[in-house]
Amino acid sequence: MARFFLPPSEWSSATLSGDEAKHFAQVLRGRAGDTVTVFDGEGRRADAEVLHVSKHEVSLKLQEASVPTPPLPAITLAQAIPKGKNMDLIVQKAVELGVARIQPLVTKNTIVHPGEGKSDKWRRTALEACKQCGQDTLPEVADAVPFDDWLASHETAGLKIIASLAPGARPMRDVLHDHPGTREVTLLIGP
Incomplete structure (x- = not known):
């Protein structure tokens, strides 16, 4: 349907x-x-x-509306903007996985800086992904901001995780297991 x-x-x-x-x-x-x-x-x-x-x-x-229970925890994906159209794919897959918010970040390693209208394109991508995968909750896709500005203004409660390939880095599943009942998670990804 x-x-x-x-x-x-x-x-x-x-x-x-x-x-x-x-x-x-x-x-x-x-x-x-x-x-x-x-x-x-x-x-x-x-x-x-x-x-x-x-x-x-x-x-x-x-017909009668249904309101499914939102998945817990609410995940904010803080993603450094990669080159090419990779951010479009990241937005699509993040929506399919059920993130609550996507925050594109401009870092010192960002090659392609988003132009005018890029955030609107990512919002349309998020909407299309919701329609395609059956997700009923449309995540907020924020405007891209410099990493330092985001870090200075980011004061939400909850667990904060930085994705890492460094030796000794723990799998995300283990980190979440150590924090039962966590309602908000911010996941930072990118160089």
Whole structure:
């Protein structure tokens, strides 16, 4: 069944618009009477019957919504921006794995500095990954910031882990096992 993003602000009107409506009407060639699944990015999901289709809007009748329990712990991925399109793949896979937040970082080893609109592209990638993999919670994708600025402003509670290949580095599973009940984890990756 096709999945569509229905923002929380549109949940009461139950109308797909913009790219979501265009995808249903023109790409999938959907019709009234079809059944789709919608999610709001905050964990809520519902099946919906399509009532009316136009090029710019798709009216829906929502069935009962379900709100799955979010996975614990909430993981923030603080990722140094790699070269090429690798960040797109990292965002996609992080969403599929269920991270709560993605923070792109510009470090001294960053080769490609993100240009205007790059964060918006990563947000679209995150939304597409949610739709494709069945994830109902859309992670926040923050704007890229310099590592030093992020470090100075990063004061969240919870466990903080730095990925390392150094001799003696412990597997993440072991670290998490040593901290049962952890509700927030920040995972820092990259040179």
